[in-house]
Amino acid sequence: MKKIHIIILSIVLVFFAYIVTDALLIAFDTDTLKYNQSVSVESGRANADDSYVKNYQDYVLSKNQTFPQGKEIVVYGTDFSSATGDFEILNNYQGVDKSLLTKEAGSFEFEVDVEEAGFYHIKLRYFAYEGKGSAIERKFYLNDEVPFEAVEQVVFHRFYGAKDIVEQDFLGNDIRPSQEEKPIWTDAYLKDSIGYIDEPFYFYFEEGVNKIKLDSIREPLLIEKITVESIKSLPTYVEVKATYEQNGYQIANQPINFLQAETATRTTSPTIYPLNDRTSPKTMPSDPKLIKLNTIGGTNWGTAGDYITWEFDIEEAGLYEISLRVKQRLATGMSVFRNIYIDGEVPFAELENYSFVQSNDWRIQTLGTKGEAFLFYFEPGKHQLKMEVSLGVYGSVISDLQDVVNNLNKIYREILIFTGPSPDQYRDYELQINIPGLLDRFQEELDILKSLRQTLIDVSGSKSEKTGILDTAILQLQDFIKKPREIQKNLNTYVSNISSLGSLIILLSSQPLEIDYFMFHQPKAKLPATQAGFFESTWYSTRAFIATFTTNYAAVGRKDTGEVVETIEVWLSTGQDQANILRKLIDETFAPRTGIQVDLKLVAGSSLLPATLSGRGPDVALGQSNATPVNYAMRSATYDLSQFDDFDEIKTRFMAEAFVPYQFNGGTYALPEQQTFLMLFYRTDIFEEFGLTPPNTWQELTEMIPSLQKYNLEFYLPVPLTQGAAIALEPNPIFSTMFFQNDGQFYIDGDRQSGFNEGKGPEVFEQWTSFYTNYSFPVEANFVNRFRSGQMPIGIVNYNTYNTLAVFAPEIRGKWNFIPVPGTEYVDEFGQTQIRRETVASGSSSIILNQSDKKEEAWEFLKWWTSTETQVRFGREMEGILGAAARYPTANVEALSLLPWTLGELEKLQEQWSWVRGIPEVPGGYMTGRHLDNAFRMVYNESTNPRETIYDYVQMINEELAKKRREFGLE
Incomplete structure (x- = not known):
């Protein structure tokens, strides 16, 4: 009994000690500067190449390093020298006397008279005119040339904000307000939309008249003026602080001014909206039972270039510190970065690429260094605070990693020429002899990966799953260099590792940050506690748990x-x-x-x-x-x-x-809801490299196969997988496409019989199966992964594959395209050769x-x-x-045209959509797709005669159709 008392007493003492320690830690945790960090990392790649960033760097280095100062040349939008396409001159629009409205198609040229040759920034004052809701894109020319690759797609943001005030449902939960466009006239420098290059572009202007041209790619753009101005460097905080002293600025004697982050004025993306955080009772406002929109950011605020703007009022002129309650736990093993603007400008250099280190809990962080908080001078009145996502030091890391992925993929395609996709494990292909400099190329990429790994560790202070991805690739390259004769044995793993590096690019490009509130305060102000104490947290969690049983979700x-x-x-x-x-x-x-x-x-x-x-x-x-x-x-x-x-x-x-x-x-x-149909996707870079042209007809496709297979590259035609013992299986979309293009009918005789045996049906079936039997097309493949690596640079898939590639394959951005599916030639009644492009769709209904x-x-x-x-x-x-990964494939024709597709993309989609044919659903029709697949696999696996095989399975289909018609009392 005495022992039990001692144990209980020990537990009580430990518990009491824990509570006291917890309370003391919270009470004395007042260092709001400890999370501040200063990092600077240079690129590890020494050689110049054709990569996205190096292309820009080579452009800058190729010009005289002249930077004229004090220059500003303004050209108004209405003073264009030439124009093509639709445009309008708008008078007195949103407070601007005259402006040029450029539509989704066309190009506009402006003349700029420069007194002194050298590098300048270019700034546009624009208004995001109403369009389809996506970012505005333009292609930029300087003196009739695209100066570097990055300006082939310059992005201008739209602006969004809450449509209404936050309302509550009848239970008291906050309802997230819809985000609507809130366009304003704004100034934007031409800069990298991906974020690899973190400063506005340098453009070299010759002395005299220079020509600037903007080609429309996506969405209308309203332009007031274009400004060519000198490149200026930001002052340091030390210099700014010295001006405070010179001007006699004093510390403002005001209580803490709170700014709730969820009350943002504008954002650059509708995905950035108020969030609900119930992880802490200290979040403002907070409720354990109800949904309260009390923070902003998180995973939705992680794309380079996206920013949030807040407005706040200052009552008394003076110097203030700025602190914020922030959480950065989603980007594990890395810091995230923001460019911080006050009233439209970055006040000093330290606020460019300002870092927020990872920490699992909420914290209060004061802007500054580890040893000193930054002071900001404000006059009384309304001010703006803006935070913009920046890749910071990761810009150069991602750029180098992108180079590595591109180079390793190129090496893989060269290896495929000798080994094919399924190499003989016991054959020595002498790859180090047949591919010049193979091991040296592996060594170069290995050195870069090691450098990148060390950079990630230097920035975050520790290893993580991100360095683990690099470790795997490093080990394999080291193994390849040591044992070159065994490279072919590990090609599948090699491709997988390249895909992992591509995924690492996505992970590093995501810079999530969640903010609860800002505080503008005196240096010695007593700030709120960051964390709740034991009893407060326990009581909050208990109430939240009880609410799960009483809430009507x-x-x-x-x-x-x-x-x-x-x-x-x-x-x-x-x-x-x-x-x-x-x-x-x-x-x-x-x-x-x-x-x-x-x-x-x-x-x-x-x-x-x-x-x-x-x-x-x-x-x-x-x-x-x-x-x-x-x-x-x-x-x-x-x-x-x-x-x-x-x-x-x-x-x-x-x-x-x-x-x-x-x-x-x-x-x-039913009414149609969604409808997706086939399109032909291909890698433009690989097709250009090998001098190939995407096929316009099935005949051209067949003729192109030897050219692809010469380099051991693959063509993808989908064969839907059977799902266990399920009977329902949609008819193969490729066979259906070819069948419809040859006047095929799925069912004949009043839907009593299959039409696969009629007309050219057996011939189409034989041609379709020959792609897999005679030309060795893969029956099963992960198209997206092989498309990314380049092993499968062309394929026919549903058009919503666009969503996946646009978001999850950033390393091939701008290196792929899609067009309508190959067609079948026929001669019309006028004796003219035409092409029919019927295909089939899948979808959903109501x-x-x-x-x-x-x-x-x-x-x-x-x-x-x-x-x-x-x-x-x-x-x-x-x-x-x-x-963009969730772009909605609506079946409503007009609605599709109003979603954020470019004119070129929309024209191709609408062209193919006009050829889409529906497959009838009939009693017993569930066996059509199943037996078509059975017939295909019989030909593929058993090498049976295609025409005889389809004939046999048509009889089985007909038997099921007859059986079901009898069951439902149909004639």
Whole structure:
């Protein structure tokens, strides 16, 4: 018993000691300068090459190093010397007398008379005129030449802010306000949109008249003036502090002035919006039960060039320190960087590439060095604070890493020429002899990787998973140099390591930072505690835990929408982000306009069938596969939408072929939601390197194969994988494309029989299978990874692959393109040779369940949901939250044209879309895709005769069609 008492007493003492220690640490943790860090790292690559950054550096070094001072040459937008394309001259627009509105197509040239030759900055005063919501892009020419690669795509930001004040749902939770454009006239230097080069570009102007030209790439741009000005260096803080003393500035005697970060005035991206943090009771404001929008930034604020602007008031003139409550825990093993502007300017050099080190908890950090806080002079009145994402020292690291990835990929393609994608493990290919300087090239990249690894450690102070990626690649290159005869044995691992290095580029490029609030204060002001004490944290966590049992999460986000006429139940099975956006759109537009409330539920896709069978299904189901509407219609479970009087009017929103999968027995049982179709993607850099041209027809594709295979490069034609024992499998999209281009019909004789045996069907099947049997196309491959490495520089995939490549393959930015799929030639009635490009689409749909007794209200919802306005808003909100990777593949024709595609991209998409054909859904049609795949694999694996094989499987398809027609009582 005595021993138990001693143990209990010991536990109590330890617990008491912990509480006292915790309280003391919090009380005495007043050093808000300890997280400040000063880092500077130079590039480790000594040799000049053709990389993105080195191309710019070579340009600068190739000119006389002359920097005229005190110069400023202004050219107004309306004073252009020549123009092509659409434009307008706007008078008195947003406070500017005259300005030039340049549209999405065209080019505009301006003459600049320079007195003294040398390097200058170029600054545009512009207004982000209304467009499709994406960043504005222009191509820049100086004296009829693109001076360096980086200005082939100059980006001008749009500006966003909260559309409304923060409102609460009926539970008291904050509802995130929509982000809307808030354009203003602004000055922007021409600088690197990727962030590898962290200062405005240097442009060399000759003495006399120089020509500047801007080519439109994306979105309209309104220009007031272009300024060519001298390059000035920023003063240091020591110099600025000396001016304070000279001017007699005094410390302001004012209480702490708080600025809540979530109340930002403007951002450069709709993805930067207020967030909810419930990790600490010290966050302002905070609630353990309710959602409070109390911070900003996080993962959404990590892209180079994005910035947030805040406005604040100062009551008394004087010197202030600036502190902020900040958290940087997402970028593990690295610091993140910001350029900090006061009233539009970086006040001194130390605020360029200002670093925030990683720490798992919230902290209060005062701007300064480890030994001294910076002072800022403010006059009374309104001021601006702006923080811009910068890559800082990582700019040079990422640039060098990009070079390494490009060079290792190039070496891999050279190795493929001798080994092929599946080399003989026991053969000596003598690669070090056949590829000149192979080992020296490996050694050069190895040295750079070692240098980059040390740089990451120097910046962060420790190793991390990021240095681990480099370690793996370093070990392999060392192994290759030691054992060159075994290189071919590890090619798969080599490619994987290159992909990992590409992923490391993405990781290093992301610079997330979350901010709770700012404080403008006296140097000796008592700042709030950073962390909560033990009892406060425990009580907060306990209340948050209890709230998980009492909160109705299905009702979160719903607000009062006025008088309710009726309530319908809508199910969707996509994701939480989609559900949140849809909930907000419903409450903002649908419910107030119609008086129909929506009970929106996020459910698993498999829930619809049992719920419908039990009579407890919803009124409307969104996001259904192509097969679901007709599959349910055969069992009288979905409602025929063509029964509505205005159906024909609503139908015009979509391509006519989009309805084919949803039609059965004269009825239409769904409205299209999303539609994706095939496009041909290819690597422009590799095609230029080998002198190849993307194929326009299947005949050209066949003729191009020897040229590809000469370099052991691959062409990708997708073969969808079977999913376990599942019966449903969509017909192969490539076969379907070729089949439709040769007048094929999937079903004949009133949908009673398969049409694969009719007309050119057997010939098309033989041609399609020959790509894999005769030309050795891969049946299974990760197209995106092989496309990134260059092993597979061309392939036919759904157009939304664009989203993946645009976001997750930054190392090949600007080195790929897409065009319509290869076509089939035919001679028209006038004797002219034409090309037909039919292809097929996949997508999702919206249905009304037959058991619903609110079909009119459900139809009103579907009309609203598939309208152009709603689809565009939903698409832009999705892209605003998740970025370009979530670009919405809407089936609404007009809505697609309003999403952020360039004119060139949109023209190609619309051209291919006009050729899209729908595959009918019929009773027993689920066996069509399955048996088509079986026939293909029989030819591929067993080398059977293609024509005989497709004939045999057509009989099996016909048997299933007949069986199902009998089951459903069809003729």
